[in-house]
Amino acid sequence: MDSKNIHASKNGITSIRVYLSTFLHSSRSRLLIWLAPILFLAIFFFYPLTKILTLTLDFSTLANRENLLITYHSLLFTFYQATLSTILTFILGIPSAILFSKFEFRGKSLLRVLTAVPFMLPTVVVAASFNSLIGSRGLFSFLFPLSFSPSPTFYFLLILTAHVFYNTTIVIRIVGNALSRMDSRLEDSARILGADTFRVWRDIILPLLRPSLLAAVLLVFMFDFTSFGVILLLGGSNFSTLEVEIYIRALKLPNLNLAALLSVIQLAFTLIFSVLYTRIISQVNTQTAPRFSAARPPKTLKEKIFVFTLALLLSSFFFLPLASLPIRSLTRLEADRGQRGEIQYGFTTDYYEELFINRRGSLFYVPPVQAVLNSLGYAVVTVLLSLALGYPAASALAKPTRLERYLDPFIMLPLGASAVMLGLGFILSFGRALASPFFVPIAHTLIALPFVIRTLQPALASIPEKLRQAAATLGASPFRVWQTVDFPILSRATLSAATFAFTVSLGEFGATLLITRPEYPTIPIAIQRFLSQPGGLNFGQAMAMATVLMVLAALAILAIEKLRLPNSGEF
Amino acid sequence: MLELRNLVKSYEGKPLLRDISFTVAEGETVCLLGASGSGKSTILKMISGLEFPESGHILFNGIDLAQTPPHLRDFGLVFQDYGLFPHLDIFNNIAYGLKMRNAPVAKINSRVAEMMDLVNLKGFEKRKVTDLSGGEQQRVALARALASQPRLLMFDEPLGALDRSLKEDLLNEIRGILHKTKIPAIYVTHDQEEAFAIADRILVLHDGLIIRNAAPDEIWKNPRSAAVARLLGIGNVIEGEVISVNKVKTEYGIFNVDCGHNPGAKIQLLITAGKEKAEGEIQLTVEDVLFKQDQFLVKGRGGLIIHLKDAPRVGDVITVQVQVKCLE
Known part of the structure; x- marks a missing residue:
């Protein structure tokens, strides 16, 4: 080939490159980018949503007196428990916010992390932790045997305490930062x-x-309002909030019309709360930036007593349940078979060993450890799926056209829908097809997708277009541009988003509970089934399984903290 | 009126104030001058009752204030960045101290109006704090502190955040108001120009001690110690060695001064130039010339700075008549 020809073919490549890049920036290509995420949301979120909405249009549901009573009572109880939980959270949260914002003391940063851990743990782990400490088979009731049998009030207090355990960190962060x-x-x-x-x-x-x-x-009220796992696992069937009632009417006492009505009410409230929250939080951000830290060691006796007492209270409140879970999972605390009364106790690894055994007549058709493998498998699929869908959506939203700005709230809408509602929508839309285990990671992806997009989008928006242009003028092909510019900058954000999706999938409880098949349990489902069955062995296995999930989640939390971009904000 | 006796205070384990004693008399404006971080603001905070001395006493009219919380001391404090309440309008900022004293509405209204007038902010009552410029905000802060007629007024670098021309205007205003109201005041600053402009008396804070306490002109004429001279930017401080009773050897030559030291002693001398009564002369290689107001600031070998009416050229060797003073 002579030099002229080489030159010509180079020109040819360049023109193809130019053609490609103009094509990629045309509106048609943007449509292509959106195709997959929009199709996914349309089929798996909006179609089920319309199914639910159609059901509520059936006015016979409203005409039924019993339906209305159930709705009224569950709505009333939801507000009642959320209000009480919020008040209790603030009773602990406000002094804690003062403690963290005004005072310096030893172990402060460790304590702050400790108070934040529950918020990131799966609900089943928190529920299991409280069971391991103060439930009827918990360490506490063994050390200080209760003279009374646990009453509904006891379980209600347990639920409220778990909500405080979960949400105190929100008060500490938002109010403490402002202080x-x-x-x-x-x-x-x-x-x-x-x-x-x-x-x-x-x-x-x-x-x-x-x-x-x-x-x-x-924010605290919204989380308490939509609480599902904690109430179901700690309260049993005694308490039905909207969420629990949706679950009951979807699976246990099927009345799909009522379930649909309840979930629409629930969605309406969550949307109102989020709109209000968005408005208020914008005012918070405009407040003056910090000039210097006002935190100092306590000086007067009063201050010293305050700091010491509260720090002690917080560390025991947040540490004991988390510590008691692994301890309880290794402690034998039950009467021997056939012998009533006399409680045997000691160290045991039985509960873990039992996870590997497929007993005849056990809760599953598979050894319980299969749940761990299922969960990990689902999590991997969720990560891949949510990244594949989230990446194009995030890159388009990083530099949105006017039309795409309107798309943003629709992409984020699944955040407002509760997990149980997603499950209900799947049941209504796909019915029999749910026998396929593939629907579980799809539901998990729906829940993880908004987080993934919100993690990737700021990182993508932070890359100046000039960098890509510079790379292109230096001879990089579009792929090489992506490989040498976008990817290195995005790798942290991508890993962070992936870990987030992984954690969401591992801990997801509400949707999975509604759509999973008995032979494909996940870890949270296994924990729930163990907890809902009698017997010390089942309880012990729940503890062991929850410990496994806690360790996995803790590793993921650590990874997210390490990967967190500076100034990427909270919540 | 105000009396500080032997105040001691440390910061993060290191001594910050070692032994502070001074008084402020009726109608007097005292300026506390020191480098940043020297503990000036801490003294104000202790007088306010926001911080406590490790030992020592603060008395007002002979009464020890140790047991009096800040809100009952009846003092006023003006901060560098104003400390105005962002959620209240101008009127309510100024009225705040009066409300805390449960003043009747009529009195609050008339007093606030009077204050707005005093600081030239009439008509700004309903404005938001954030709508004001820095100078206006500082006026509001001043009016707020004055409104409840405090027994003592304290200023913590009140002009530090303002630009130069605004600084001079406001400084004159503050001086006028202090003269009019006769309220005793402590004015904290690190800027010697401000200090000389406003103070009846200057206290120089250095190394945890008050090393000089005198009227501005007296300090200017005779700073006495190297630290004061350096802090106030008076003349040049140079090292020297006594070689006989009234002769001191320096890198600029030998000067005839008697500092009362024995031969062989290392001492510091203050050299000022351009004055009439000369006590010696030095040869100076010009390294830099800056125009400053009506004269030239000439930088010479070894960092010596003198003021001249006519500009020499860089590299010239000039002969300068200088005054030489002994420093402690």
Whole structure:
């Protein structure tokens, strides 16, 4: 080939490259980018959603007195428990926020991490932890035998405590951050101008804290309102919130019309809460940036007592349930078969060994350890699927056209739907097809997708177009551009998103409970089944399984923390 | 009126204030001058009652304030970045101290109006704090501190965040108001120009101690110690060695001064130039020339700085008449 020809073919390649790049930037190609995510959401979210909505249009449901009563009672109870939980969370959360924002003490950062751990743990792990500590077979009831048999009130208190355990970190983060961001000279000014401590709080601190307080109240209330796993696993069938009632009407006492009605009510409330939250949180962000940390060691005796007592209380409250779970999973604490009364106790690995045995007449048709393998498999599929769908959507949303801006809330809508509602939608839409185990990772992907997009999008938006242009002018093909520019910058965000999807899938309980087949249990489902059966061995296996899940989740949390981009925000 | 006796305070385990004693008399404006981090603001915080001395006493009219919480001390404090309440409008910021004293509404209204007038902010009552410029915000802070007629007014670098021309205007305003109201004041700054402009008396804080306590002109004429001279930017401090009773040898030559030291002693001298009564002369190689107001600032060999009416050229060797003073 002579030099002229080489030149010509080079020109040819260049023109193809130019053609390709213009093609990639045309609106037609953007449509292609959106095709997969939109198709996915249409089939697996919006189609089931319309199924649910259609069912609610059946007015005979509303005409049924019993249906209305159930709706009324579950709605009332949902508000009642969410209000109580929120109040209790703030009773612990506000002093804790003051503790973390105003004082320096040894072990502060460790304690802060400890209070944040429950929020990131799967609900089943939290429920199992509380069971292992203060449930009827828990360590606490063994050490201090209760003279009374656990009453519904006891289980209700257990639920409230678990909600406080879950959500205190929200108050600490939102209110605590606002407190430490507050200019300490405002407080000083007020005091010098003649305000005593009470008036400083009434006139200065509380008014300035109002948006943060409201945001925290809304967020905590929303999480308590939609709580499912904790209530089902700790309260049994005694308590039915909207979520639990949807589950019952979908599976246990089938009344799909009622289930649909309940989930639409639930969705409406969540949407109202999120809109309010979005409005309020925007006010929080406009507050002044921190100038210096006002945190200092406690000085007066009163302050020292406050810091010591609260730090001790927090560390035991957050540490004991988490520690008691693995301890209980290795402790034998039951009467021998056939012998009533006398409780045998000691160290045992039985509960773990039992996980590998496929007993005749056991809860599953497979050895329980199969649940771990199922969960891991589902998690891997969820990661791949949500990245494959999330990547194109995030890159389009990083530099959205006007039309795409309108798409954003639709992509995020699955966040507002509860997991149980997603499950219900699947039952209504795909019915028999649910025998295929593939629907479980699809449901998990629906839940993980908004998080994945929200993790990738800022990272993608942070890459200046100039970098890609520079790479292109230096001779990089579109693929080489992606490989040498986008990928290295995105690898952290991608890993972070992947870990997030992995954790979501591992811990997902509500949707899985509704759509999974008995022979394909996941870890959370196995824990739930063990807990709902009598007998010390079943309880012990639940503890062992929950410990496995806790370790897996803890590893994932650690990975996310390590990968977290600076300034990528919270929640 | 205000009396500080032997205050001691440490910061993060290191001594910050070692032994602070001074008084502020009725109608007097005292300026506390020191480098940043020297503990000036801490002294104000202790007077306010926001922090406590490790030992020592703070008295007002002879009464020890140790048991009096900040909100009952009846003092005023103006911060560098104002510390205005962002959720209250201008009126309510200024009225805050009066409300805390449960003043009747009529009195609050008239007093706030009076204050708005005093700081030239009439008509700004309903404005939001965030709508104001830095200078306006500092005026509001001043009005707020003055409104409840405090027994003592404290300023913590009040002009530090403002630009130069605004600084001068506001400084004059503060001086006028202090003269009019006769409220005793402590003014903290690291800027010697501000200190000289506003103070009846200057206290120089250095190394945890008050190393000088005198009227501004007296300090200017005779800084006495190297630290004061350096902090206030008065003349040049140079090293020297006493070689006989009234002769000191330096890198600029031998000067005839008697500092009362024995021969062989290492001492520091203050050299100022351009004055009439000269005590010696030095040869100086010009390294840099800067125009400053009506004269030239000439930098010479060894970092010596002198002011001249006419500009020499860089590289010239000039002869300068200098005054020489002994420093402690």
